[in-house]
Amino acid sequence: xxKEVRKEVIYNGQPLTLELFWATGEPCLWIKRCPxxxxxxxxxxxxxYPSDYCIFLKNLTAEELALITLPDxxxxxxxxxxxxxx
Numbered sequence: 001x002x003k004e005v006r007k008e009v010i011y012n013g014q015p016l017t018l019e020l021f022w023a024t025g026e027p028c029l030w031i032k033r034c035p036x037x038x039x040x041x042x043x044x045x046x047x048x049y050p051s052d053y054c055i056f057l058k059n060l061t062a063e064e065l066a067l068i069t070l071p072d073x074x075x076x077x078x079x080x081x082x083x084x085x086x
Contacts, residue, residue: 006030007081011055012067014040018078020085021046021054027082028054029068057082 006019009029014037016029023046031037034051042055042064057065057078070076 005085007085008071009076009081010069010071010073012040012064015071016055018068018081018085020082021056025086027057027085029057030054 006017009016009018011029015032016037017032019028019030020026021028031043031051031053034053037043038053040055042059043053044055046052046054065078068076068078
């Protein structure tokens with residue numbers, strides 16, 4: 001069985017995908033609904049396609065990281081989830 005490369009999560013009420021940024025390997029929350037989610041605070045354009053936006057976890061505060069949950073609203077151990085992506 002292959003390693004998990006992304007995980008569906010909720011951040012501050014928005015469905016996003018937790019994954020490692022393809023160019024640097026940094027953990028990020030990848031946009032799922034473009035252009036509606038472009039205006040989420042800390043969302044930034046990162047690629048050559050119009051829908052290449054993400055939020056890098058390094059730019060989130062501890063309080064903001066705590067807003068990341070599983071799709072059912074359950075808490076998530078973000079560090080554990082990141083390790084599983086590596």
